Amino acid sequence: MTTTTTTSSTDAPGTSPSGVAGSPPKRNDLPTVRYTMAQMRRSAGRLTAAGIAILIGTAFVAVTLLAGNVITRATYDTIAARYADADVLVTTSGNDWREDVEAVRGTEGVVAADAVRSAYLNLAENGEFAYAEGVARPQDDRLMPLDLTEGKWPSERGEIAVPDGVAERLGVAVGDEIDIHRWVQTDPETGDGEEVSEPVRVVGVTEDPYGAYAASGGAVVATAADIEEWGDEPVPGDPFEIAAVLDPSALAGGEPTQAVRDALNSAVVSDGDHSVVTVDEHAQRVSAERTGGEDLVFLVFVLTFAAVALLVAGLVIANTFQVLVAQRTRTLALLRCIGAGRGQLYRSVLLEAAVLGVLASLGGVLTGVLLAQTALFVAPQFDIGVPLPTIVSLTPQVVLIPLAVGTVVTLVAALAPARNATRVAPLAALRPAETLSVRKGAGRVRAIFSALAVLGGSGLVGLGVYLGADGRVDLGLAATVLGGALSLIGIIVGTVFWLPKVAAFLGAIVARTGPASRLAAANTLRNPRRTSATATALLIGVTLIMTMTTGAAAARSTADSTLDETFPVDIMVMPGSSDVPASAVDDIAGVEAVSTVTEVYAADAELPGGEYLYLQAADIEDLRGTVNDESAADGLEPGTVLLSEGQMENLDLAEGDTVDATGTGGETVPLQVVETSNVGLTSFVTLGDLRRLDPDAALAGVWASLAPEAEPADALADVQDAMSDDGVFVTGPAAQRAQFEQVINVMLGIVVGLLAVAVVIAVIGVANTLSLSVIERRRESATLRAIGLSKSQLRGMLAVEGMLIAGVGAVLGIVLGLAYGWTGALTALSIMGEVSLTVPWLDLGVVLVVAVVAGLVASVAPARSALKASPVEALGAE
Amino acid sequence: MDTTVYVPVDGTRAVRARDLTKTYGSGEAAVHALAGVDVDFAAGEFTAIMGPSGSGKSTLMHLLAGLDTATSGQAFVGTTDVTALNDSALTKLRRDRVGFVFQQFNLLPMFTAEQNITLPVELAGGTVDRQWFGTLVETLGLTERLTHRPAEMSGGQQQRVAIARALIAQPDVVFADEPTGNLDSRSGAEVLSFLRRSVRELGRTIIMVTHDPAAAAYADRVVLLADGRIAGDISDPTPESALAGLDALRTLEPNVSTGTTPVVPGAGAR
Missing domain, CATH: 2.40.40.20 (Barwin-like endoglucanases)
Known part of the structure; x- marks a missing residue:
């Protein structure tokens, strides 16, 4: 089967009519499947490039989801770490917490129990200060999440063990005396108080191997009595936790028995709600609560960029399939001649897209998992302060969501090309090859939609700027972002109308540099639709990056002038x-x-x-x-x-x-x-x-x-x-400015990094388009070689073509990005005063150079394959 | 080796082949497309290479023009041994001293007729000799067509543009590969007359590969090729003499056993 299907694409359809005739009730799709597989094998190289675009996009999604999981897992571990080896956690209202602790300790099966309490301490020594969380040394070391690296645990009042970081900061060692400052209320009526300072002795140095107190850089350990004196009384109504270690007899399979749970429940003295849960249950509940907050914001934020990357990937896929269908016009027409139905051709293209989508998405998930695992493997070498899991947790979502999204994007991108495939007239098989690829221009509906979206979007942006200047920044930003998105969609949909004109203009300039450039400029305009789609993919990424850098530049200089007013002097x-x-x-x-x-x-x-x-x-x-x-x-x-x-x-x-x-x-x-x-x-x-x-x-x-x-x-x-x-x-403003700069730079770095994925995909798209053009122009390249085009001129021609496509996308993206960045800045920053609309020349130059160089790089592989064509091919017939 | 300056040591021979051999594959499966060909082509002459399908006529042309590499032997354009040149020297050779006319015309669709004609000179970085351009355009009857793109021209017109493109750099020799293969008989006859005129009136050298005796009759001389060897030579051919020569090759066919594909009578090259 392999040989017949790969050598001739007409084999499978040859069986199609007989198959349909043989079993009329059951529509025989087998020939379509076999034909599709054969067709895919023939176009494997071209599909691979398109597949990489989807692979990167889905890997992005997979990594994001995995990162979300890691965060949840790390949160969970940190929460659980605080209770060390406790078997059970009793949560009460804390109204009579001392009695509760005693009651838990007295319950049958409980080996040790302690309140989970802490106090914020201000330590001072050698003119240095350190704030730290102070925790009581528990009754049993199994309830202590910290390890001792030096000295001993505090056993008497006035003794403390400090985290290694604090010891280093204060320059103290075991045996030294340091001061604890705290504020003591002297008159409950007026709220007056005074700061008191008392000396304590450092008896030990602790470390926090499980990250139980990672947020506060470890914890100071003191006796329970000291912590009780130094800390505030528990706020009535806030959950009060008591961790307990149980006797093995009270455990069944690592879980507390129902009997001990009941006993603890009834032992609680405080009134109000109380619960008895395992540490696992508690950590799961708390981390689930947190996941609803910050983690979700993180996921939505990053997934937005993944969506941009997938949108760009979709454009690359759509472009690839358009070209594939155009190249196969003759075969498709032949199939129609010998009896293939429109539906069969439609399904064939979609099946091809589905197979590509699934394979590429699987590759993406695999890549994502490997990347995430590598990151987890490398991360411990950097001191990030939070203990991370050592292996990624593969939940069904991590695999299924990217797989589904990648496949759907590929399928949707292939819809229009599939419809084009059904439009091929059987007669096309009989016409000479040259006239086949000519297709009519874009439709009127597209033009109207594009115009409406751009106009409506611009209107919304204008409204947003007005609202922003009026002080209603939230509402203004919403309008500007929505309007910006709408107008960008309009611009993207309408690129086919105006992008070729820009390409023609830039091409005319480039064409003066020599015959190879002139050929390149003419080539870019041969298929305006394809050039538009390719440049648009890059335009999206560049526009967003430029919007961010322009906005950041405006924020920077606006902040500068504001800082100058806030700080009259240096x-x-x-x-x-x-x-x-x-x-x-x-x-x-x-x-x-x-x-x-x-x-x-x-x-x-x-x-x-x-x-x-x-x-x-x-x-x-x-x-x-x-x-x-x-x-x-x-x-x-x-x-x-x-x-x-x-x-x-x-x-x-x-x-x-x-x-x-x-x-x-x-x-x-x-x-x-x-x-x-x-x-x-x-x-x-x-x-x-x-x-x-x-x-x-x-x-x-x-x-x-x-x-x-x-x-x-x-x-x-x-x-x-x-x-x-x-x-x-x-x-001084210098300090503030430096701090502000840092915040802006870090955020800009993250956003640009996330958007860079979309740019990488777009560059793959440029390479893909060039490769496809090279394949289409085999005969032409050979002719040019025969009439005296040198190898380096051919290479140069494709390089200029690549740079021209990328350059058009970049230049337009930069212009759009400046416009969006400025309107965004006007909306968000007007409240701070006069907004300075600056052009970030350096960033602009970098973006342009990167895009043009990327276009150059994208031409390398296509040029290599073009050079393989010997001039002899031009002489032979088809 | 210098390829830019043509020194006509032997003024009468534009192109020569010496024991030129081309073998595809090796061992049992070896196919001898050319089996040691010795042939001279005179300057200022219109020569047709004829032979049945698979006789090696296209291969001979590719080797003479430096488009393909020979297995052994030599091919000369003037005094230059093209089998000894590297790619960039070959590119220069094609730019300055060799012109091509293809069966499929192979014009660039995005350029006008004029741009197509002048392209070889531009690729070489030279300036177009406007007088020569004018002569060509007039001789080929293209004056009215210069601003048209290939899609707006008939096959005959496109091929005439291709001929002008082949001649614009005033090459030593023009190779034409089945130039009438894609044309109806009237346009074909027109194109062949133009080729003959460019030899007679403009002093060019043209080597044309064809399987059509009627086309070959336009040439000054016909070289017959069969099974990778020179099989005959006809001076001042007529359609009848060319056809007779071709038929003679076919009757010889069963007696020759070189292992090449047997030729089916009546089946010409496409």
Whole structure:
């Protein structure tokens, strides 16, 4: 069977009419199946490339689902780890928790039981601080999830064992004494309290091998009595947990017997709901609760990108099948001539798609599982703080969902090509080969749909921008995202109308560089529909990536201007655990990167309405020289006070009003209100006015500006070093900006990384299209070789073709991405003030170069196969 | 070896084959497409290579033009041994010194007639000799067709464009492979007249492979090929003499046992 079906595609259909005639009631699909398999084997190479697109898409889905499982599993393990080897968990209302613990301990079959309690501790030593969760040393070590690496467990009050991380941070070892700070309420009436500090002795160092307290970096262990004193009373009504170890006699197959469950249930003293569950049951319930929250958001977020990747894969598949059907026109027509029905041809193409979809999706799932397993294998080498399972958990969903999605996408993508296959007239078999591939242009319905979607989408985007500027960011963003998606769909559907024109324009430019380029440019326009579909696949990924980078750039520069308003100067030194000493001024001025320094004084003043206003002042000349925006201090002169819009509203004042401020020194100074938008300079008066209000006004801070050539982050670190002994707080926009940058960069990196999958698939699509074109143009390539096209010119021709297709997709994607990024930024950021619409040139250049190089790379394999065609082929008949 | 400058050492011979052999497969299954062919083609002459299907006439042409590699022997275009050239030298040879006319015309569908004609010169990075272009276009009757694309032209017109393309670089020799195979008899006759005119009036050298005695009659000379060997030579052929020569080969057929496929009378190449 193999030889007959592979050598001639007409074999199987040859049996078709007799098969149909032989058994009329049962539609004989066997010939179709056999024919399809034979056809697939003939086109194996072409289908493989398309299959890889689906494989990547489904692998993406599979990895996402597996990651979701890993997160759930890790959550579960972390929850379970906290109870160590406890057999049972009694949860009560905690109203009479001490009695509950005693009752559980007294229950028959219980070996040991302890309340699961913790206290937040503030440890201090050597001028360093560390916050840690403190847990009580349980009655039985089987209830202790931590391991001891050094020293011993605390056995007396005033003894603690600290996590290795805390010991390192504080620079303490076993035997050292450290302080525990805590806040003690002294007067329950007013809520007043004081911070007390008491010394404790470190007797042991712990580690957290199962990640029970991974979220807080391990836990400090102390005696139960200390923890009870240091921690808060349990909040009534909150579930209170008691973990217990049972005697083997109370266990059946590792589970507590019904008898012991009943005994524990009735032993609980507290009123209200209570339950007795195993640790497993508890962890499952809690992690299931959490899965409904963050995990679901994570899954939806990542799966959105998987959907984009699959959409692109679908375009690649649709394109491949269109070309395959076009190439098989003659065979299809021949089949029709000898009696194949339309339905049989339709089913044949769909069957082919289904087989491809299933195989590629299976490959995708396998790839996904291998990737996830590799990641789990590698992950422990990086300190990620959370213990991960060592093998992936293969749930039915992980296999079935990608398989179903991949197959459905492939099938849907093949619908239009399958319909085209049925449209082949039997007569086509008799016509000469050249005229067959000509197909009419796109339909009117498509044009109308595209136009409506683009117009409607743009309208929605406009509405979103308006809403965003109006302050209703949530609603505005929803409208912009929806409108953006709608218009992008319209653009994608309509690419066939206008993308070839752009390709023609770019092609005309490229064509000037030589005959090979001219051939390439002409080739790209030969099949506008195919070029459009291929470029569109890339356009989607590029558009989304560019939208994100443009949005991020806008956010960055908008944040910059906002930060400049929030922080009037480059560096601010403010009181921290102690006041700013007078020596700070010289210390800061001594830092090399600092150019000017201003001393800022402050005092409270009482206003007529009884409100207090915290007024600041500095030497006006120093201030002008130090603030970033020199004009910010413009309105400041004797007898005025700078107030923000918000402050004026709160104090019921308007610009130009005069308010009488009374200082602690007793003098009253009339101050005229001047509005300022510079948040940093609010409540500023002149130094003279401040001294009149309070002759003893203290140094409240030191502001510094940096030399233009200074690196802000480094300068900040230098100033922090200079101030390290003084217990003051050093901040500046540089620090904030660096932090903000980092957040944006990390998020952008994740999103671009996820979108890159779609771009990779699209590049495979470019390679696939080029390969198919090369196969179609065998004779032509051979002719060109015969009339003097050199090998390198042929290679160059395909390279230019690849770069042209990719370039068109990239250029259009960049333009669209800029538009979407800007409208998105306008919607989301208008609330922060003036949005700066910048062009991220660097990102833009990188995207363009990557796309064009990808097009070049995509042409390598097709060129190799094109070069195999010897010129002799051009001479022979078909 | 220099391929760019043609030095006509032997002014009368444009193309030569010396003991040219082409064998497909090996051992028992070996098929000798060409079994040691020695033949000369004079410059400024229109020569037809005739022979039944499987006689090796196409193979001979491919080897002479450097499109395929010989098993042994030599083929010369002018003084250049094409069997000794590497791919890039062969590409240069095809650009500058050899032209082709194909049975299927093989014009590029996205280019106009004019663009198709000038393509070889552009590929070589040269400039089109407008005067020569004008002469060709006029001789071939294409003046009205220059802006048309292949799909808008008849087969005869397309083949005339192909002839112009083959001649544009003023090559030493033009190889034509069944140039009338896809044309009706009237267009075929027209194309053959054009080929003869380009030899007589423009001084070109043309070697045409055909199985049609009527087409061969347009040539100055017919070389007969059978079973990979030269089997005859007819000067100033007529359709009748060409057909007689071909028939003579067929009657010889049963006596020759070279292991090649027996030729069925009446079955020509496609």
